[in-house]
Amino acid sequence: MWPIVLIASLGTYLEKLLGYVLPHSMLERESVRRMTGLLPVSLLAALVAVQTFADGSSVTVDARLLGLVVAFIALVFRAPFLLVVVLAALSTGLARWFGLMA
Amino acid sequence: MDSQSDNDSHSKMDPSHVHLPQPHLPHAHVPGEHLPHTSRDIHINALGIGLATGAYGLSFGAISIASGLSIAQTQSLSLFMFTGASQFALVGVIGAGGGAFVAIATALLLGARNSLYALSLSPRLDLRRRAIPAAALLTIDESTGMTMRYSANVQDRRRAFFATGLSVYVLWNIGTALGAIGASALSDPGMLGLDAAIPAGFLALLWPRLTSNSRTENQKMWTLAIVSALVAFLLIPVLRPGLPVLCSALVAVGASLIWGRNSASEHLNRRGQ
Known part of the structure; x- marks a missing residue:
């Protein structure tokens, strides 16, 4: 685990450093700007899907989905980050506690 | 040092003219740029953003432990990686059984936007060489966003950048420590629904990019x-x-x-x- 932690940390740090070293004119490339704006949206959306439905390499529907729905509703009502996460965990935990969902 | 800047035409530094993927502040209140501001305003706002971010450092700490990392590994990520979305992604992929390569690649792809932030901050902050390694570490959504808002002169921009970066750095790390220690005291994180906190966290990180x-x-x-x-x-x-x-x-x-x-x-x- 340590090598992953250290290599990923070094890599993300170098990404930050890179921006101070490269010439500012890189910013004028429309395609560069567009890509870096779109990438987080794709990756985060994919992470939502995978972390909700994946169990290893199989698709399962369990109490995590309830947590995600609760999170969605909380976000619509502009709840802050911590509350969104706590509500999701709480609803999933309670559904399991009462044996409603796996 | 300040060759480039104090009298920059306002339009050049107006954030609306900067076509960047805008940093998304997590529910922090930042005054509009039309308001007069002092260094005190900047510091108060930096602290507010730090507190909001620290609160979600708590959930990062807990989720990281639930994904199988140790307290020391979790803290190292907040100390050295220090970019929330990549940290969540790394522990999420590890927790889901993805390999080392995939975990690192996902974190790097998510962190690529920081290069862009640094690229646009570089002339605005106009830093000494020695200050760049520290500035690089503090280059994140929140510090970039605040720098773009306090755009009047180079002193304000530097103050906004470092005050926000340091405030988030300290409070994010305190939040991480508390979350990690709290979660490792639990016997079965799954029972508390911590696994559901992970997709909820990603959705919350995604949300401002879909709505603002x-x-x-x-x-x-x-x-x-x-x-x-x-x-x-x-x-x-x-x-x-x-x-x-x-x-x-x-x-x-x-x-x-x-x-x-x-x-x-x-x-x-x-x-x-």
Whole structure:
């Protein structure tokens, strides 16, 4: 685990450093700007899907989905980050506690 | 040192003229740039943003422990990686059984936007060489956003950048420590629904990118998000854990090509009329 932690940390740090070293004119490339704006949206959306439905390499529907729905509703009502996460965990935990969902 | 800046024309430094993927502040209140501001305002806002971010450092600490990292590894990520979305992604992929390569690649792809932030901050902060390694570490959504808002002169920009960066750094790390220690005291994190906190956390990180732009831009982002999620979902049974998320990056590449061509042709049409 340590090598992953250290290599990923070094890599993300170098990404930050890179921006101070490269010439500012890189910013004028429309395609560069567009890509870096779109990438987080794709990756985060994919992470939502995978972390909700994946169990290893199989698709399962369990109490995590309830947590995600609760999170969605909380976000619509502009709840802050911590509350969104706590509500999701709480609803999933309670559904399991009462044996409603796996 | 300050060759470039104090009297920069306002329009050049006006954030609305900066076509960047805008940093998304997590529910922090930052005054509009039309308000007069003092260094005290900047410090108060920096502290507010730090407190808000520290609160979600708590959830990062807890989720990281639930994903199987130790307290020391969790803290190292907050100390050295210090970019929230990449940290969540790394522990999420590890927790889901994705390999080392996939975990690192996902974190790096998510961190690529920091290069862009640094690129646009570099002339605005106009830093000494020695200050750059520290500034690089503090280059994140929140510090970039605050620098863009306090754009009047180079002193304000530096103050906004370092005050916000340091405040978030300290409080994010305190939050991480408390969350990690708290979660490792639990016997079964799954029972508390911590596994459901992970997708909820990603959704909360995604949310401002879907809702804080113009209407047409938001619609584009929703489309991109739904297609990406669907692609990853369909690939779950086909690929090794972690890879479906990496493949969704190709959806962003595709969208970039399609929308890039459209905006170019729109531009030509407008010129033709």
